[in-house]
Amino acid sequence: MIKRAAVYWLPDDVNEDDFWKYHTETHAPDVINIAGDALKKYTISRIVKTVHGDKPPFFAIIEMWWESEEAMTKAMELVKNTKLPSGKTIWDDFWDQVAGGYAMVTDEFIAK
Numbered sequence: 081m082i083k084r085a086a087v088y089w090l091p092d093d094v095n096e097d098d099f100w101k102y103h104t105e106t107h108a109p110d111v112i113n114i115a116g117d118a119l120k121k122y123t124i125s126r127i128v129k130t131v132h133g134d135k136p137p138f139f140a141i142i143e144m145w146w147e148s149e150e151a152m153t154k155a156m157e158l159v160k161n162t163k164l165p166s167g168k169t170i171w172d173d174f175w176d177q178v179a180g181g182y183a184m185v186t187d188e189f190i191a192k
Contacts, residue, residue, distance in 0.1 A: 081120060081145055081146065081147065081148075082145070082146050082148060082149045082152055082185060083143060083144070083145050083146075083185065083186045083188050084143075084144045084146065084152055084156075084183060084184070084185055084186075085141065085142065085143050085144075085183065085184055085185075085186050086141070086142040086181055086182065086183035086184070087136075087138040087140070087141050087142070087181055087182065088138055088139060088140060088142075088178045088179075088180065088181030089137050089138045089139050089178065089179050089180055089181065090139045090177075090178055090179055091178070091179045092179075094177065096139065099139075099177065100126055100140075102177070103124060103140070103174075104124060107170070107173070107174050108122065108124060110164070110170045110173075111159055111170065114155065114158045114159055114162055114170060115155040115158070115159075116155070117147075118146055118147050118148075118151035118152070118154070118155055119144060119145070119146060119155060120145040120146060120147060121143075121144070121145040122142075122143070122144050122145075123142070123143045123144075124140055124141075124142050125140060125141045125142075125143070126139065126140045127139060127140060127141070138181065139178075142183075149185070152185075159171050
């Protein structure tokens, strides 16, 4: 298994509740549909409170577990190239609405 994580932040003028609804009810199902069985787990964690330190500059954390790096790469290419009825790709539909973000592959250690 391989884990891909991403964080993103929103423009100041975006309604956070509306975007959360879009991400969880529209974008996530599109990604799940295109990824198929290679996507083993997909979580979206909205940051609602800071308990230590300064508020992070991002709105949410995305975590995706894949059966292999090859499967992840193939699925992400589909996300970048599959067009929605609007004419935008799944990728562009999401990233055109956010102010920025980045993705990474992580080495996960489960301590408990």
